């Protein structure tokens with residue numbers, strides 16, 4: 001795991017001091033709210049419906065147990081005893097007092113964490129595959145590259161006042177687990193025919209009001225060229241992005257307007273100036289950053305041990321959890337484990353301070369003190385011996401976090417919605433609770449199979465409804481909540497934006513509509529092995545529309 | 553017939569506050585003063601920049617039980633707090 005050097009420490013400490021003084025000046029009236037607002041946003045502080053909200057970055061999702069305990073401490077000391085993991089590998093606290101935030105940030109800095117650039121029109125937290133460094137299917141570990149991007153983008157003077165926020169994701173698995181196609185810049189690490197590692201770069205993806213699948217700007221970049229190329233993209237965007245209209249200010253709109261070919265041409269012109277300049281990362285620095293991520297020497301543990309296999313045979317709930325929440329590890333005898341924060345009837349992504357502490361203990365006991373936060377609002381223990389899966393699961397049962405629902409209908413992404421968010425049109429969380437209660441039966445979930453169901457409380461799409469197999473969008477109907485149902489989205493390499501299923505639904509009807517959609521799939525699929533999205537691609541939207549209209 | 557109350561978020565902790573009849577602020581909705589025309593009150597409250605943030609008026613209507621309720625779901629939730637049990641272990 002990356003450890004801060006003196007430079008990182010100094011930057012974060014200086015920022016804590018600076019923001020503390022800004023808060024003091026705001027409280028004394030020296031700064032007006034208008035002056036203070038952009039400053040607080042740059043430090044992750046929003047003013048929401050009922051209180052301030054503090055968003056803390058978890059760079060590329062990587063957390064140590066010590067850091068998770070600090071997140072628990074923040075929840076307990078400065079908030080109401082819980083936090084909310086978000087789709088951008090951040091954690092949000094919903095109730096901090098402004099006057100306490102400097103102290104909270106100082107506490108975070110003591111474990112090498114901060115809230116810098118978690119809001120505002122700058123380059124946000126770079127996200128990555130939660131199984132980076134351990135997945136059996138990856139080309140190389142993307143984390144060193146995520147770290148290089150983090151260092152380059154942190155307080156980058158040229159990109160602190162972009163036309164709009166800017167999100168970068170990077171992944172290296174055969175399967176994309178970071179939804180890179182839906183980021184302003186998405187990076188897939190690939191191998192060329194000569195076996196060399198490089199970057200395929202997508203640009204102009206995004207969700208929000210204008211959902212777009214990222215377009216390929218280059219098929220292959222050499223490792224040393226990465227930052228020069230990213231800087232060139234940012235420069236073209238910084239210069240030509242629409243600052244006059246908030247809704248047209250994201251890079252996707254610029255790429256739409258210019259066309260990908262012209263956009264690429266302009267980037268290449270810019271790049272010609274930067275190639276070979278000091279922006280390029282020297283090989284020695286690449287090596288230095290990589291040295292923080294050298295794969296851990298894992299002690300040899302038996303592969304498919306007998307007790308594990310027996311428990312899987314005898315205990316249906318454990319077997320279901322293993323089927324859904326475990327992925328192959330690059331080292332035989334180990335597994336990657338997802339702890340879904342989605343108990344039936346619970347609030348997706350919410351974790352109490354006590355639960356955070358308990359999970360940190362489990363990471364110490366079973367997982368080399370390592371954790372990851374995922375874009376699906378879950379936590380991951382990246383390296384657990386197969387022998388330890390049963391005792392780990394038993395501990396999770398006692399925490400009520402052992403449901404084997406990863407990737408199934410109840411593993412919903414849900415934004416805070418109108419219960420907290422000042423921008424919301426409608427509530428998301430109560431809907432998620434109603435759906436997960438209705439589909440609580442794990443056998444039913446497993447029978448439905450892989451399915452993503454995401455909920456956003458407004459068109460900003462923080463809940464990723466556009467890329468869900470079944471998405472729900474909260475809309476405002478004359479001051480009342482209403483919901484639109486969209487179908488057929490996909491966040492993976494086979495990226496697609498979901499399509500509107502028809503007229504909207506009231507709060508009372510929307511969950512029935514979800515069930516109708518699921519039942520239509522079950523009736524139409526060729527067999528249990530055909531997933532929801534495969535069936536949708538085969539039969540199209542029409543049969544779903546028909547069933548939904550008939551059920552109205 | 554509709555009336556309005558005047559609301560904001562408190563600067564120090566961000567909590568929702570309501571303008572009271574004596575020109576103070578309260579976190580209790582029951583303390584909110586109701587106005588036929590709140591323009592002057594909004595203007596006065598807006599000058600209290602070290603006390604509150606984002607002053608505005610909310611329209612309310614009298615419900616059957618006699619209480620005054622905001623017209624929109626958003627403002628009702630803002631008055632009542634999150635509609636969910638959000639502290640699982642507390």
Ligand code: SF4
Nearest residue numbers: 415421424457458462
């Ligand atoms: S999608 Fe809308 S309602 Fe949900 S968190 Fe984002 S801005 Fe708020």
